[in-house]
Amino acid sequence: MYRYDQFDEQLVRERAAQFRGQVERRLSGELKEDHFKPLRLQNGVYLQLHAYMLRVAIPYGQLSSRKMRQLAMIADTYDKGYGHFTTRQNIQYNWVALKNIPDVLDKLADVEMHAIQTSGNCIRNTTSDHLAGANADELEDPRPWCEIIRQWSTIHPEFAFLPRKFKIAVTAAAPDRAAIKVHDIGLLMKPNANGEVGFEVFVGGGLGRTPHVGVSVRDWVSKGELLSYLEAIMRVYNRFGRRDNKFKARIKILVNETGPEEFTRLVEEEFAAQGPKEKVVLPDEEVARIMAYFAPPEFEDLPEVSQAFEREKARNEGFARWARINLRAHRTPGYASVHISLKPQGVAPGDATGEQMRVMADLAEQYGMDDVRVAHEQDIVLPHVKMDDLPAVYAKLVEHRLATANAGLITDLIACPGLDYCNLANARSISVANDIQAEFADADFEEEIGKLHVNISGCINACGHHHVGHIGVLGVDKKGEEFYQITLGGRADEKAAIGDIAGPGLRHEEVRPAFRRVIDKYLEVRNGKSETFIEVLERLGQEPFKEALYASA
Amino acid sequence: MPLLKDGKEITDIWTFVDDEAELSPGGCFTVSLGRFLSEQDMLLARNEDVGVRLGPADDPELLKPVLDRLNLIEVEFPKYTDGRGYSIANLLRRRFGYEGELRAVGEVLRDQLGFMERAGFDQVLMQAADAEAKYAAATSEFTEVYQANADDRATIFERRHGAREQ
Numbered sequence: 001m002y003r004y005d006q007f008d009e010q011l012v013r014e015r016a017a018q019f020r021g022q023v024e025r026r027l028s029g030e031l032k033e034d035h036f037k038p039l040r041l042q043n044g045v046y047l048q049l050h051a052y053m054l055r056v057a058i059p060y061g062q063l064s065s066r067k068m069r070q071l072a073m074i075a076d077t078y079d080k081g082y083g084h085f086t087t088r089q090n091i092q093y094n095w096v097a098l099k100n101i102p103d104v105l106d107k108l109a110d111v112e113m114h115a116i117q118t119s120g121n122c123i124r125n126t127t128s129d130h131l132a133g134a135n136a137d138e139l140e141d142p143r144p145w146c147e148i149i150r151q152w153s154t155i156h157p158e159f160a161f162l163p164r165k166f167k168i169a170v171t172a173a174a175p176d177r178a179a180i181k182v183h184d185i186g187l188l189m190k191p192n193a194n195g196e197v198g199f200e201v202f203v204g205g206g207l208g209r210t211p212h213v214g215v216s217v218r219d220w221v222s223k224g225e226l227l228s229y230l231e232a233i234m235r236v237y238n239r240f241g242r243r244d245n246k247f248k249a250r251i252k253i254l255v256n257e258t259g260p261e262e263f264t265r266l267v268e269e270e271f272a273a274q275g276p277k278e279k280v281v282l283p284d285e286e287v288a289r290i291m292a293y294f295a296p297p298e299f300e301d302l303p304e305v306s307q308a309f310e311r312e313k314a315r316n317e318g319f320a321r322w323a324r325i326n327l328r329a330h331r332t333p334g335y336a337s338v339h340i341s342l343k344p345q346g347v348a349p350g351d352a353t354g355e356q357m358r359v360m361a362d363l364a365e366q367y368g369m370d371d372v373r374v375a376h377e378q379d380i381v382l383p384h385v386k387m388d389d390l391p392a393v394y395a396k397l398v399e400h401r402l403a404t405a406n407a408g409l410i411t412d413l414i415a416c417p418g419l420d421y422c423n424l425a426n427a428r429s430i431s432v433a434n435d436i437q438a439e440f441a442d443a444d445f446e447e448e449i450g451k452l453h454v455n456i457s458g459c460i461n462a463c464g465h466h467h468v469g470h471i472g473v474l475g476v477d478k479k480g481e482e483f484y485q486i487t488l489g490g491r492a493d494e495k496a497a498i499g500d501i502a503g504p505g506l507r508h509e510e511v512r513p514a515f516r517r518v519i520d521k522y523l524e525v526r527n528g529k530s531e532t533f534i535e536v537l538e539r540l541g542q543e544p545f546k547e548a549l550y551a552s553a
Numbered sequence: 554m555p556l557l558k559d560g561k562e563i564t565d566i567w568t569f570v571d572d573e574a575e576l577s578p579g580g581c582f583t584v585s586l587g588r589f590l591s592e593q594d595m596l597l598a599r600n601e602d603v604g605v606r607l608g609p610a611d612d613p614e615l616l617k618p619v620l621d622r623l624n625l626i627e628v629e630f631p632k633y634t635d636g637r638g639y640s641i642a643n644l645l646r647r648r649f650g651y652e653g654e655l656r657a658v659g660e661v662l663r664d665q666l667g668f669m670e671r672a673g674f675d676q677v678l679m680q681a682a683d684a685e686a687k688y689a690a691a692t693s694e695f696t697e698v699y700q701a702n703a704d705d706r707a708t709i710f711e712r713r714h715g716a717r718e719q
Contacts, residue, residue, distance in 0.1 A: 010696055157639065280700075286710045
């Protein structure tokens with residue numbers, strides 16, 4: 001994992017000091033809220049329904065046990081004992097007092113963390129594959145490039161006041177676990193004709209009011225020119241992106257109003273016009289320095305099959321189920337990646353208590369090579385665990401309500417905070433999530449249904465990514481009553497697609513039975529268990545599911 | 554409104570003249586890009602007292618042929634959250650090699666001065682009192698930087714491998 005050197009440390013400390021001064025000027029009245037707002041946003045501070053919310057950056061979702069323990073301490077000391085892991089691999093605290101935030105930023109700096117650019121109209125936290133460095137299917141580790149992008153984008157002097165927020169995601173694996181095509185810029189590591197690894201560049205993906213799948217603007221750019229190419233895109237966006245209407249200000253609108261060909265031409269023209277002094281200099285020894293931090297940990301030489309693991313599976317049904325559902329294959333024999341679900345019944349998806357964070361930190365330290373990841377599905381992942389240790393890990397997770405066996409299944413749903421916390425929301429999200437979880441609470445039944453992504457947003461801003469859920473739910477307000485629009489067929493993976501709206505909105509209490517009818521229909525028409533929900537939807541289209549959705553019981 | 558050059562308050566000898574207003578003989582004037590382009594020959598014949606004010610949507614490349622004959626370019630920030638002026642300044646300084654005076658006008662606030670200095674603005678027309686002290690504080694908040702900009706500082710990427718501080 002990357003470690004700060006004196007330069008990173010100094011910059012993060014100076015940023016915290018800068019914001020402390022800004023908060024003091026705000027509290028004294030010298031700085032008006034109007035002028036303070038973008039400053040606080042660029043330090044992760046939102047004004048929410050009930051209080052200030054602080055969003056802390058977890059670059060490309062990677063934590064160590066030390067960092068996780070500090071997040072737990074902050075939850076216990078400055079919040080109400082919990083934190084909320086987000087779809088952008090960050091963590092949010094919903095109850096922090098503004099006057100305490102500078103202290104929290106200092107505590108974060110103590111463990112090489114910050115909240116820089118976690119909101120505001122600037123380049124946000126770079127996200128990536130939560131299995132980076134562990135999965136068998138990646139070309140190479142994308143994290144060094146995420147870290148390079150993190151540093152390049154931090155307090156960028158030209159791009160701190162963009163038309164709108166800007167999100168970059170990087171992956172190096174064909175199965176896209178980072179949803180790169182629904183980001184402002186998505187980077188896919190791939191070789192060119194000569195076998196040299198570089199990046200394919202997708203631009204203009206995004207959800208919100210007008211969802212778009214990103215378009216490929218460049219088939220391949222070299223590692224050495226990546227940052228210069230990103231600067232060309234950013235400059236075209238900064239100069240020509242719309243600023244007259246905040247809902248039309250994302251780069252996806254520029255790409256679509258300009259047309260992808262013309263947009264690409266503008267970027268290429270800007271890139272070609274960069275003089276030698278304008279190119280971003282990234283010395284080879286600097287790339288090597290950063291890459292060295294991501295060298296694989298020292299894995300033991302282990303047999304493919306773990307006797308301890310097999311014994312426990314035969315003995316303990318709960319363990320066997322959890323192992324079937326929550327483990328992912330590791331590239332090294334004898335190891336697995338563990339999904340820790342933050343979606344037990346009746347909890348806001350993505351929430352963890354300080355105590356749970358400490359447990360996960362302990363497990364990472366004792367069994368997980370001190371590596372913890374936040375997945376964009378709002379779950380936690382221990383990427384490197386010995387199969388022999390899985391029974392012990394599982395036992396500890398069970399004790400702390402962290403062993404829900406639902407990774408990738410229907411109750412492992414993504415939901416925004418909704419009307420319960422957010423001042424933008426039109427409808428509740430968490431209660432809908434909990435209803436669906438209750439309907440599919442039977443573990444056998446849920447496993448029978450198989451792989452299915454449900455995404456719930458409490459308003460059109462789409463923080464729950466409903467457009468890319470296999471089944472998406474969007475809360476809307478109609479004359480003071482909550483209604484829920486259902487979309488079908490969205491996906492955020494390498495076949496990224498925006499779901500289609502199935503029909504009129506449902507009342508809150510209608511969502512649960514409607515989900516049940518859709519799932520019953522799926523079970524009825526699928527060609528055996530191996531055909532997943534999204535595959536059936538692709539084969540048969542929406543019609544049978546629409547019918548089921550609106551058939552009154 | 555205090556005018557700062559390199560952080561020190563100076564007297565403003567320049568006047569911006571509206572597109573409809575007549576130019577009086579003598580004195581230093583800036584005009585809009587549109588007016589400058591249509592009256593270029595006449596304006597440039599007025600010796601060394603002409604400058605251009607660029608709006609955020611203006612294309613600075615249009616000034617490329619005459620940059621060495623301009624003494625002042627003003628870049629307007631209609632709102633402090635409008636970041637187009639930073640790209641304009643970068644283009645003028647780093648791509649087109651403009652070396653004359655570059656002034657930020659409009660909603661110029663203390664907490665953006667650091668960005669403006671980095672983008673190559675040597676002058677800022679500020680709305681606040683106590684401008685010199687604010688400028689000094691705002692432009693010394695960060696010792697090192699990750700990115701190159703018009704101020705030509707060595708980046709942290711380079712500094713880690715022996716580049717000298719500039």
